[in-house]
Amino acid sequence: MMVDTMLKLDTKQNTRRYENGRQQESNGRLVDLREVVKTYQSSAGTFTALKGVDLQVESGAFVSIIGKSGSGKSTLINVITGIDRPTSGEVIVDHVQIHSLNEEQIAVWRGRSIGVIFQFFQLLPTLTAVENILLAMDYGGQYPRIERPERALYLLELVGMADHAHRLPNSLSGGQQQCVAIARALANDPVLLTADEPTGNLDSKSAEMVFHLFENLAQAGKTILMVTHDNDLAARAQRTIKLADGRVVDEFTNR
Amino acid sequence: MNGQVFHTNTSESQPLIDLRNVVKIYSSLAGSVTALQGIDLQVHRGEFLIVMGKSGSGKTTLVNIVTGLDRSTSGEIWVDGAPLHRFSTEKAARLRGKTIGVVFQSFELLPTLTVLQNVMLPMDFARRYSVREQRQRALQLLQQVDIADHARKYPTALSGGQQQRLAIARAMANDPAILVADEPTGSMDSGTATAVIDLFADLVRQGRTILLVTHDKDVAKRGSRIITLADGEIIASETSEGIHA
Numbered sequence: 001m002m003v004d005t006m007l008k009l010d011t012k013q014n015t016r017r018y019e020n021g022r023q024q025e026s027n028g029r030l031v032d033l034r035e036v037v038k039t040y041q042s043s044a045g046t047f048t049a050l051k052g053v054d055l056q057v058e059s060g061a062f063v064s065i066i067g068k069s070g071s072g073k074s075t076l077i078n079v080i081t082g083i084d085r086p087t088s089g090e091v092i093v094d095h096v097q098i099h100s101l102n103e104e105q106i107a108v109w110r111g112r113s114i115g116v117i118f119q120f121f122q123l124l125p126t127l128t129a130v131e132n133i134l135l136a137m138d139y140g141g142q143y144p145r146i147e148r149p150e151r152a153l154y155l156l157e158l159v160g161m162a163d164h165a166h167r168l169p170n171s172l173s174g175g176q177q178q179c180v181a182i183a184r185a186l187a188n189d190p191v192l193l194t195a196d197e198p199t200g201n202l203d204s205k206s207a208e209m210v211f212h213l214f215e216n217l218a219q220a221g222k223t224i225l226m227v228t229h230d231n232d233l234a235a236r237a238q239r240t241i242k243l244a245d246g247r248v249v250d251e252f253t254n255r
Numbered sequence: 256m257n258g259q260v261f262h263t264n265t266s267e268s269q270p271l272i273d274l275r276n277v278v279k280i281y282s283s284l285a286g287s288v289t290a291l292q293g294i295d296l297q298v299h300r301g302e303f304l305i306v307m308g309k310s311g312s313g314k315t316t317l318v319n320i321v322t323g324l325d326r327s328t329s330g331e332i333w334v335d336g337a338p339l340h341r342f343s344t345e346k347a348a349r350l351r352g353k354t355i356g357v358v359f360q361s362f363e364l365l366p367t368l369t370v371l372q373n374v375m376l377p378m379d380f381a382r383r384y385s386v387r388e389q390r391q392r393a394l395q396l397l398q399q400v401d402i403a404d405h406a407r408k409y410p411t412a413l414s415g416g417q418q419q420r421l422a423i424a425r426a427m428a429n430d431p432a433i434l435v436a437d438e439p440t441g442s443m444d445s446g447t448a449t450a451v452i453d454l455f456a457d458l459v460r461q462g463r464t465i466l467l468v469t470h471d472k473d474v475a476k477r478g479s480r481i482i483t484l485a486d487g488e489i490i491a492s493e494t495s496e497g498i499h500a
Contacts, residue, residue: 078411103407103409122366126324127348
Protein backbone atom coordinates (compact mmCIF):
# COMPACT_ATOMS: atom_id res chain seq x y z
CA MET A 1 0.00 0.00 0.00
CA MET A 2 1.23 3.45 -0.86
CA VAL A 3 0.13 4.82 2.50
CA ASP A 4 1.95 2.01 4.23
CA THR A 5 5.31 2.61 2.66
CA MET A 6 5.00 6.37 2.79
CA LEU A 7 4.22 6.45 6.48
CA LYS A 8 7.31 4.42 7.25
CA LEU A 9 9.29 7.42 6.10
CA ASP A 10 7.60 9.33 8.86
CA THR A 11 9.89 8.29 11.67
CA LYS A 12 9.92 11.24 14.00
CA GLN A 13 10.63 9.75 17.41
CA ASN A 14 8.15 10.24 20.13
CA THR A 15 10.40 12.12 22.52
CA ARG A 16 8.06 14.87 23.56
CA ARG A 17 8.17 16.42 26.99
CA TYR A 18 5.43 18.46 28.52
CA GLU A 19 6.59 21.03 31.01
CA ASN A 20 3.16 21.62 32.39
CA GLY A 21 1.49 18.28 32.10
CA ARG A 22 2.59 15.80 34.71
CA GLN A 23 4.07 12.67 33.25
CA GLN A 24 1.99 9.67 34.17
CA GLU A 25 2.83 6.01 34.02
CA SER A 26 0.05 4.15 32.23
CA ASN A 27 1.56 0.76 31.42
CA GLY A 28 2.18 1.33 27.73
CA ARG A 29 -1.37 2.45 27.12
CA LEU A 30 -1.71 5.40 24.81
CA VAL A 31 -5.18 6.33 26.08
CA ASP A 32 -6.24 5.62 29.64
CA LEU A 33 -9.57 6.84 30.98
CA ARG A 34 -10.37 6.17 34.61
CA GLU A 35 -13.85 6.62 36.04
CA VAL A 36 -14.61 9.51 33.69
CA VAL A 37 -17.83 11.36 34.46
CA LYS A 38 -19.15 14.26 32.42
CA THR A 39 -22.14 16.24 33.58
CA TYR A 40 -23.58 19.16 31.64
CA GLN A 41 -25.45 21.88 33.51
CA SER A 42 -28.10 23.93 31.80
CA SER A 43 -31.17 25.90 32.79
CA ALA A 44 -33.19 22.77 31.99
CA GLY A 45 -31.28 20.86 34.68
CA THR A 46 -28.26 18.56 34.66
CA PHE A 47 -27.47 15.87 32.13
CA THR A 48 -24.85 13.19 32.72
CA ALA A 49 -23.31 12.27 29.38
CA LEU A 50 -20.63 9.92 30.74
CA LYS A 51 -21.29 7.89 33.90
CA GLY A 52 -17.89 6.58 34.94
CA VAL A 53 -16.17 5.35 31.80
CA ASP A 54 -12.99 3.25 31.97
CA LEU A 55 -11.23 2.78 28.66
CA GLN A 56 -7.74 1.73 27.70
CA VAL A 57 -6.34 1.89 24.18
CA GLU A 58 -2.98 0.39 23.31
CA SER A 59 -0.62 2.14 20.96
CA GLY A 60 -1.25 1.04 17.37
CA ALA A 61 -4.86 -0.05 17.94
CA PHE A 62 -7.77 0.80 15.65
CA VAL A 63 -10.82 1.13 17.90
CA SER A 64 -14.36 1.94 16.81
CA ILE A 65 -16.95 3.38 19.17
CA ILE A 66 -20.59 2.71 18.47
CA GLY A 67 -23.82 3.62 20.22
CA LYS A 68 -27.04 5.48 19.63
CA SER A 69 -27.35 9.21 19.36
CA GLY A 70 -27.02 10.64 22.87
CA SER A 71 -25.14 7.62 24.22
CA GLY A 72 -22.04 9.71 24.94
CA LYS A 73 -19.85 8.81 21.94
CA SER A 74 -18.97 12.37 20.97
CA THR A 75 -18.48 13.43 24.58
CA LEU A 76 -16.08 10.53 25.03
CA ILE A 77 -14.01 11.61 22.03
CA ASN A 78 -14.14 15.24 23.13
CA VAL A 79 -12.74 14.51 26.61
CA ILE A 80 -9.90 12.54 25.02
CA THR A 81 -9.01 15.41 22.67
CA GLY A 82 -9.41 17.93 25.49
CA ILE A 83 -12.14 19.82 23.62
CA ASP A 84 -14.34 18.97 26.58
CA ARG A 85 -13.37 18.56 30.24
CA PRO A 86 -14.43 15.69 32.46
CA THR A 87 -16.42 16.59 35.56
CA SER A 88 -14.45 13.94 37.44
CA GLY A 89 -12.08 11.08 36.69
CA GLU A 90 -8.77 10.96 34.88
CA VAL A 91 -7.90 11.29 31.21
CA ILE A 92 -4.35 10.26 30.37
CA VAL A 93 -3.18 10.38 26.77
CA ASP A 94 0.41 9.63 25.80
CA HIS A 95 1.44 9.87 29.46
CA VAL A 96 -0.07 13.34 29.88
CA GLN A 97 -2.89 14.02 32.33
CA ILE A 98 -5.09 16.13 30.10
CA HIS A 99 -7.37 17.12 32.98
CA SER A 100 -4.41 18.83 34.73
CA LEU A 101 -3.72 21.22 31.81
CA ASN A 102 -5.35 24.60 31.24
CA GLU A 103 -7.09 25.44 27.94
CA GLU A 104 -4.06 26.98 26.26
CA GLN A 105 -1.76 24.17 27.33
CA ILE A 106 -4.32 21.69 26.01
CA ALA A 107 -4.40 23.49 22.65
CA VAL A 108 -0.61 23.27 22.36
CA TRP A 109 -0.58 19.64 23.49
CA ARG A 110 -3.39 18.67 21.12
CA GLY A 111 -1.77 20.44 18.18
CA ARG A 112 1.27 18.21 18.60
CA SER A 113 -0.21 14.95 19.80
CA ILE A 114 -3.65 14.42 18.31
CA GLY A 115 -5.06 14.65 14.82
CA VAL A 116 -8.75 15.44 15.08
CA ILE A 117 -11.17 14.59 12.26
CA PHE A 118 -14.77 15.79 12.20
CA GLN A 119 -17.94 14.74 10.43
CA PHE A 120 -18.18 18.05 8.59
CA PHE A 121 -14.46 18.27 7.76
CA GLN A 122 -14.03 21.75 9.29
CA LEU A 123 -11.59 22.94 6.70
CA LEU A 124 -11.25 26.69 6.51
CA PRO A 125 -13.20 27.66 3.37
CA THR A 126 -10.97 30.64 2.65
CA LEU A 127 -7.75 28.60 2.47
CA THR A 128 -6.60 26.13 -0.20
CA ALA A 129 -6.10 22.45 0.66
CA VAL A 130 -2.37 22.84 1.16
CA GLU A 131 -2.81 26.03 3.21
CA ASN A 132 -5.22 24.22 5.52
CA ILE A 133 -2.43 21.73 6.26
CA LEU A 134 0.24 24.40 6.61
CA LEU A 135 -1.96 26.13 9.16
CA ALA A 136 -2.02 23.03 11.35
CA MET A 137 1.78 22.86 11.11
CA ASP A 138 2.04 26.52 12.13
CA TYR A 139 0.15 25.70 15.30
CA GLY A 140 1.91 22.42 15.97
CA GLY A 141 5.41 23.86 15.57
CA GLN A 142 6.77 20.32 15.16
CA TYR A 143 8.51 20.87 11.85
CA PRO A 144 10.88 23.67 10.86
CA ARG A 145 9.15 26.30 8.72
CA ILE A 146 11.28 25.46 5.71
CA GLU A 147 10.18 21.80 5.71
CA ARG A 148 6.47 22.49 6.00
CA PRO A 149 5.44 23.08 2.34
CA GLU A 150 7.14 19.87 1.25
CA ARG A 151 5.56 17.91 4.09
CA ALA A 152 2.11 19.36 3.35
CA LEU A 153 2.35 18.23 -0.28
CA TYR A 154 3.66 14.83 0.83
CA LEU A 155 0.63 14.37 3.09
CA LEU A 156 -1.73 15.35 0.28
CA GLU A 157 -0.04 12.74 -1.89
CA LEU A 158 -0.47 10.22 0.92
CA VAL A 159 -4.25 10.72 0.88
CA GLY A 160 -4.42 10.90 -2.91
CA MET A 161 -5.19 14.61 -3.11
CA ALA A 162 -1.92 16.02 -4.46
CA ASP A 163 -3.63 17.20 -7.65
CA HIS A 164 -6.00 19.32 -5.59
CA ALA A 165 -3.39 21.02 -3.40
CA HIS A 166 -4.18 24.52 -4.60
CA ARG A 167 -7.94 24.23 -4.73
CA LEU A 168 -10.38 25.69 -2.23
CA PRO A 169 -12.45 23.22 -0.19
CA ASN A 170 -15.76 24.23 -1.79
CA SER A 171 -14.50 23.04 -5.17
CA LEU A 172 -13.87 19.52 -3.80
CA SER A 173 -16.37 16.72 -3.17
CA GLY A 174 -17.21 15.73 0.40
CA GLY A 175 -15.00 12.66 0.23
CA GLN A 176 -12.11 14.72 -1.12
CA GLN A 177 -12.57 17.31 1.62
CA GLN A 178 -12.45 14.57 4.24
CA CYS A 179 -9.22 13.21 2.71
CA VAL A 180 -7.71 16.70 2.96
CA ALA A 181 -8.94 16.90 6.57
CA ILE A 182 -7.19 13.59 7.28
CA ALA A 183 -3.98 14.95 5.73
CA ARG A 184 -4.36 17.98 8.01
CA ALA A 185 -4.86 15.70 11.01
CA LEU A 186 -1.55 14.01 10.15
CA ALA A 187 0.26 17.35 9.81
CA ASN A 188 2.21 17.13 13.06
CA ASP A 189 2.66 13.35 13.02
CA PRO A 190 0.31 12.84 15.98
CA VAL A 191 0.42 9.76 18.20
CA LEU A 192 -3.38 9.47 18.04
CA LEU A 193 -6.03 10.13 15.40
CA THR A 194 -9.60 10.68 16.57
CA ALA A 195 -12.51 10.78 14.14
CA ASP A 196 -16.10 11.61 15.04
CA GLU A 197 -18.41 10.14 12.37
CA PRO A 198 -15.89 10.79 9.59
CA THR A 199 -18.09 9.08 7.00
CA GLY A 200 -21.41 10.32 8.39
CA ASN A 201 -21.78 13.04 5.78
CA LEU A 202 -20.59 11.02 2.77
CA ASP A 203 -22.23 8.85 0.14
CA SER A 204 -21.35 5.15 0.40
CA LYS A 205 -18.64 5.25 -2.26
CA SER A 206 -16.85 8.22 -0.67
CA ALA A 207 -17.35 6.66 2.76
CA GLU A 208 -15.56 3.54 1.55
CA MET A 209 -12.69 5.60 0.14
CA VAL A 210 -12.29 7.49 3.42
CA PHE A 211 -12.63 4.41 5.60
CA HIS A 212 -10.09 2.56 3.49
CA LEU A 213 -7.66 5.40 4.12
CA PHE A 214 -8.13 4.88 7.88
CA GLU A 215 -7.50 1.15 7.45
CA ASN A 216 -4.25 1.88 5.65
CA LEU A 217 -3.18 4.31 8.35
CA ALA A 218 -3.98 1.68 10.99
CA GLN A 219 -1.93 -0.88 9.11
CA ALA A 220 0.94 1.59 9.02
CA GLY A 221 0.79 1.74 12.83
CA LYS A 222 -1.32 4.82 13.58
CA THR A 223 -3.53 4.61 16.66
CA ILE A 224 -7.10 5.46 15.66
CA LEU A 225 -10.24 6.06 17.68
CA MET A 226 -13.32 6.36 15.51
CA VAL A 227 -16.92 7.09 16.40
CA THR A 228 -19.39 5.70 13.88
CA HIS A 229 -23.04 4.70 13.70
CA ASP A 230 -22.27 2.32 10.83
CA ASN A 231 -21.94 -1.15 12.36
CA ASP A 232 -20.43 -2.65 9.19
CA LEU A 233 -17.61 -0.12 9.21
CA ALA A 234 -17.19 -0.46 12.98
CA ALA A 235 -16.66 -4.21 12.59
CA ARG A 236 -13.67 -3.57 10.33
CA ALA A 237 -11.72 -2.00 13.23
CA GLN A 238 -9.70 -4.30 15.51
CA ARG A 239 -11.84 -3.57 18.52
CA THR A 240 -15.31 -2.13 19.01
CA ILE A 241 -16.66 -0.42 22.10
CA LYS A 242 -20.37 0.04 22.51
CA LEU A 243 -21.78 2.88 24.60
CA ALA A 244 -25.30 3.23 25.92
CA ASP A 245 -26.57 5.89 28.26
CA GLY A 246 -23.07 7.13 29.14
CA ARG A 247 -21.57 3.72 29.93
CA VAL A 248 -19.50 1.12 28.11
CA VAL A 249 -22.02 -1.73 27.75
CA ASP A 250 -20.20 -4.02 25.39
CA GLU A 251 -16.74 -4.51 24.00
CA PHE A 252 -15.49 -6.98 21.42
CA THR A 253 -12.48 -7.85 19.32
CA ASN A 254 -13.31 -8.18 15.64
CA ARG A 255 -12.22 -11.22 13.59
CA MET B 256 -1.00 47.58 -15.08
CA ASN B 257 -2.18 46.73 -18.60
CA GLY B 258 -3.12 50.35 -19.18
CA GLN B 259 -6.31 49.92 -17.16
CA VAL B 260 -7.58 53.30 -16.04
CA PHE B 261 -9.77 51.64 -13.42
CA HIS B 262 -6.87 50.19 -11.57
CA THR B 263 -5.38 53.51 -10.59
CA ASN B 264 -8.66 55.17 -9.77
CA THR B 265 -9.69 54.18 -6.27
CA SER B 266 -11.24 57.47 -5.21
CA GLU B 267 -14.22 57.66 -2.88
CA SER B 268 -16.66 58.00 -5.78
CA GLN B 269 -15.45 54.76 -7.33
CA PRO B 270 -17.48 51.73 -6.26
CA LEU B 271 -15.74 49.51 -3.73
CA ILE B 272 -17.17 46.47 -5.52
CA ASP B 273 -17.91 46.60 -9.23
CA LEU B 274 -19.32 43.60 -11.11
CA ARG B 275 -19.65 43.90 -14.88
CA ASN B 276 -21.64 41.40 -16.86
CA VAL B 277 -20.65 38.52 -14.58
CA VAL B 278 -21.66 35.09 -15.84
CA LYS B 279 -21.18 31.82 -13.98
CA ILE B 280 -21.86 28.48 -15.61
CA TYR B 281 -21.39 25.21 -13.77
CA SER B 282 -20.71 22.25 -16.04
CA SER B 283 -21.17 18.68 -14.96
CA LEU B 284 -21.88 15.33 -16.57
CA ALA B 285 -25.57 16.05 -16.18
CA GLY B 286 -25.26 19.21 -18.28
CA SER B 287 -24.60 22.85 -17.52
CA VAL B 288 -26.36 25.23 -15.14
CA THR B 289 -26.09 28.98 -15.52
CA ALA B 290 -26.01 30.30 -11.97
CA LEU B 291 -25.42 33.97 -12.89
CA GLN B 292 -26.56 35.41 -16.21
CA GLY B 293 -24.73 38.70 -16.66
CA ILE B 294 -24.79 40.49 -13.30
CA ASP B 295 -24.00 44.21 -13.12
CA LEU B 296 -23.67 45.48 -9.58
CA GLN B 297 -21.89 48.40 -7.95
CA VAL B 298 -21.49 48.65 -4.19
CA HIS B 299 -20.19 51.87 -2.65
CA ARG B 300 -18.32 52.40 0.59
CA GLY B 301 -20.54 52.35 3.65
CA GLU B 302 -23.42 50.48 2.01
CA PHE B 303 -25.24 47.69 3.82
CA LEU B 304 -26.34 45.67 0.81
CA ILE B 305 -28.81 42.85 1.25
CA VAL B 306 -28.99 40.05 -1.31
CA MET B 307 -32.30 38.18 -1.37
CA GLY B 308 -33.76 35.48 -3.58
CA LYS B 309 -35.01 31.94 -3.46
CA SER B 310 -32.83 28.92 -3.05
CA GLY B 311 -30.99 28.37 -6.34
CA SER B 312 -31.37 31.99 -7.47
CA GLY B 313 -27.61 32.57 -7.45
CA LYS B 314 -27.16 34.45 -4.13
CA THR B 315 -24.36 32.30 -2.79
CA THR B 316 -22.62 32.12 -6.18
CA LEU B 317 -22.74 35.93 -6.34
CA VAL B 318 -21.08 36.46 -2.96
CA ASN B 319 -18.59 33.65 -3.56
CA ILE B 320 -17.46 35.41 -6.72
CA VAL B 321 -17.03 38.69 -4.82
CA THR B 322 -14.91 36.94 -2.18
CA GLY B 323 -12.94 34.98 -4.78
CA LEU B 324 -14.11 31.66 -3.31
CA ASP B 325 -15.59 30.94 -6.73
CA ARG B 326 -14.52 32.08 -10.18
CA SER B 327 -16.72 33.66 -12.82
CA THR B 328 -17.01 32.12 -16.28
CA SER B 329 -16.87 35.58 -17.83
CA GLY B 330 -17.21 39.24 -16.84
CA GLU B 331 -15.19 41.54 -14.61
CA ILE B 332 -14.99 41.70 -10.83
CA TRP B 333 -13.28 44.77 -9.38
CA VAL B 334 -12.77 44.89 -5.62
CA ASP B 335 -11.24 48.01 -4.11
CA GLY B 336 -9.74 48.83 -7.51
CA ALA B 337 -8.21 45.37 -8.03
CA PRO B 338 -9.23 43.16 -10.99
CA LEU B 339 -10.16 39.98 -9.11
CA HIS B 340 -11.22 38.22 -12.33
CA ARG B 341 -7.59 38.22 -13.46
CA PHE B 342 -6.17 36.85 -10.20
CA SER B 343 -4.96 33.31 -9.47
CA THR B 344 -6.49 31.48 -6.49
CA GLU B 345 -3.46 32.43 -4.39
CA LYS B 346 -3.50 36.09 -5.35
CA ALA B 347 -7.25 36.21 -4.74
CA ALA B 348 -6.63 34.71 -1.31
CA ARG B 349 -4.17 37.49 -0.47
CA LEU B 350 -6.61 40.18 -1.56
CA ARG B 351 -9.39 38.53 0.44
CA GLY B 352 -7.16 38.25 3.49
CA LYS B 353 -6.64 42.01 3.53
CA THR B 354 -9.79 43.48 2.05
CA ILE B 355 -12.67 41.10 2.74
CA GLY B 356 -13.85 39.38 5.90
CA VAL B 357 -16.13 36.39 5.27
CA VAL B 358 -18.87 35.13 7.59
CA PHE B 359 -20.59 31.79 6.92
CA GLN B 360 -23.95 30.36 7.99
CA SER B 361 -22.29 27.44 9.73
CA PHE B 362 -19.58 29.67 11.31
CA GLU B 363 -16.66 27.51 10.06
CA LEU B 364 -14.65 27.97 13.24
CA LEU B 365 -11.80 25.62 14.02
CA PRO B 366 -13.01 23.42 16.90
CA THR B 367 -9.47 22.61 18.02
CA LEU B 368 -8.47 26.23 18.65
CA THR B 369 -9.64 28.47 21.47
CA VAL B 370 -11.91 31.44 20.79
CA LEU B 371 -8.92 33.79 20.99
CA GLN B 372 -6.80 31.64 18.66
CA ASN B 373 -9.61 31.53 16.10
CA VAL B 374 -9.54 35.33 15.91
CA MET B 375 -5.74 35.54 15.76
CA LEU B 376 -5.54 32.99 12.97
CA PRO B 377 -6.24 35.24 9.93
CA MET B 378 -3.76 37.76 11.31
CA ASP B 379 -1.10 35.07 11.12
CA PHE B 380 -1.63 34.89 7.39
CA ALA B 381 -1.84 38.59 6.56
CA ARG B 382 1.17 39.53 8.74
CA ARG B 383 -0.13 43.03 9.22
CA TYR B 384 0.24 42.88 12.99
CA SER B 385 3.03 41.69 15.30
CA VAL B 386 2.28 38.72 17.57
CA ARG B 387 1.78 41.01 20.57
CA GLU B 388 -0.53 43.24 18.56
CA GLN B 389 -2.40 40.19 17.31
CA ARG B 390 -3.33 39.12 20.82
CA GLN B 391 -4.34 42.63 21.87
CA ARG B 392 -6.34 43.20 18.73
CA ALA B 393 -8.08 39.82 19.02
CA LEU B 394 -9.11 40.63 22.59
CA GLN B 395 -10.42 44.04 21.49
CA LEU B 396 -12.45 42.43 18.72
CA LEU B 397 -13.88 39.89 21.16
CA GLN B 398 -14.86 42.79 23.42
CA GLN B 399 -16.50 44.53 20.50
CA VAL B 400 -18.67 41.50 19.80
CA ASP B 401 -19.24 41.01 23.53
CA ILE B 402 -17.67 37.59 24.09
CA ALA B 403 -14.29 38.57 25.60
CA ASP B 404 -15.16 36.55 28.72
CA HIS B 405 -15.05 33.40 26.60
CA ALA B 406 -11.62 34.01 25.04
CA ARG B 407 -10.04 30.86 26.47
CA LYS B 408 -12.94 28.52 25.78
CA TYR B 409 -13.40 26.33 22.72
CA PRO B 410 -16.06 27.21 20.16
CA THR B 411 -18.22 24.19 21.04
CA ALA B 412 -18.69 25.64 24.54
CA LEU B 413 -20.43 28.70 23.04
CA SER B 414 -24.04 29.10 21.91
CA GLY B 415 -24.82 29.50 18.19
CA GLY B 416 -25.20 33.27 18.50
CA GLN B 417 -21.90 33.52 20.37
CA GLN B 418 -20.15 31.37 17.78
CA GLN B 419 -21.36 33.67 15.03
CA ARG B 420 -20.13 36.71 17.01
CA LEU B 421 -16.80 34.98 17.20
CA ALA B 422 -16.88 34.38 13.43
CA ILE B 423 -17.61 38.08 12.91
CA ALA B 424 -14.68 39.03 15.14
CA ARG B 425 -12.48 36.69 13.10
CA ALA B 426 -13.78 38.22 9.85
CA MET B 427 -12.67 41.62 11.13
CA ALA B 428 -9.24 40.41 12.18
CA ASN B 429 -7.33 42.23 9.45
CA ASP B 430 -9.56 45.29 9.50
CA PRO B 431 -11.13 44.62 6.07
CA ALA B 432 -13.07 47.29 4.19
CA ILE B 433 -15.74 44.74 3.26
CA LEU B 434 -17.61 42.08 5.21
CA VAL B 435 -19.46 39.41 3.26
CA ALA B 436 -21.95 37.23 5.13
CA ASP B 437 -23.91 34.33 3.60
CA GLU B 438 -27.04 33.61 5.65
CA PRO B 439 -25.25 34.49 8.91
CA THR B 440 -28.47 34.15 10.91
CA GLY B 441 -29.79 31.16 8.98
CA SER B 442 -29.38 28.75 11.85
CA MET B 443 -30.61 31.04 14.68
CA ASP B 444 -33.83 31.82 16.49
CA SER B 445 -35.16 35.34 15.89
CA GLY B 446 -33.87 36.91 19.12
CA THR B 447 -30.35 35.65 18.54
CA ALA B 448 -30.57 36.70 14.88
CA THR B 449 -31.56 40.25 15.83
CA ALA B 450 -28.56 40.60 18.13
CA VAL B 451 -26.22 39.43 15.37
CA ILE B 452 -27.78 41.83 12.83
CA ASP B 453 -27.47 44.66 15.37
CA LEU B 454 -23.77 43.94 15.37
CA PHE B 455 -23.58 44.18 11.57
CA ALA B 456 -25.54 47.47 11.68
CA ASP B 457 -23.01 48.85 14.21
CA LEU B 458 -20.16 47.90 11.91
CA VAL B 459 -21.82 49.73 9.01
CA ARG B 460 -22.18 52.84 11.18
CA GLN B 461 -18.46 52.61 11.83
CA GLY B 462 -17.82 52.77 8.07
CA ARG B 463 -17.64 49.12 7.12
CA THR B 464 -19.24 47.97 3.84
CA ILE B 465 -21.39 44.86 4.15
CA LEU B 466 -22.87 42.37 1.69
CA LEU B 467 -25.32 40.10 3.43
CA VAL B 468 -27.28 37.22 1.94
CA THR B 469 -30.53 36.39 3.69
CA HIS B 470 -33.97 34.95 3.02
CA ASP B 471 -35.38 36.63 6.13
CA LYS B 472 -37.41 39.78 5.36
CA ASP B 473 -36.97 41.16 8.88
CA VAL B 474 -33.21 40.89 8.54
CA ALA B 475 -33.34 42.41 5.03
CA LYS B 476 -35.16 45.51 6.32
CA ARG B 477 -32.07 46.49 8.26
CA GLY B 478 -29.99 47.00 5.09
CA SER B 479 -29.56 50.27 3.17
CA ARG B 480 -30.28 48.59 -0.18
CA ILE B 481 -31.91 45.30 -1.10
CA ILE B 482 -31.33 43.47 -4.36
CA THR B 483 -33.36 40.42 -5.29
CA LEU B 484 -32.07 37.65 -7.52
CA ALA B 485 -34.07 35.16 -9.55
CA ASP B 486 -32.63 32.66 -12.00
CA GLY B 487 -29.23 34.32 -11.86
CA GLU B 488 -30.44 37.85 -12.60
CA ILE B 489 -31.11 40.91 -10.47
CA ILE B 490 -34.86 41.40 -10.78
CA ALA B 491 -35.31 44.15 -8.17
CA SER B 492 -33.25 46.76 -6.39
CA GLU B 493 -34.63 49.06 -3.72
CA THR B 494 -33.13 51.40 -1.18
CA SER B 495 -34.35 51.03 2.36
CA GLU B 496 -34.61 53.23 5.44
CA GLY B 497 -32.81 50.42 7.20
CA ILE B 498 -30.03 51.38 9.55
CA HIS B 499 -30.66 55.09 9.05
CA ALA B 500 -34.06 54.80 10.69
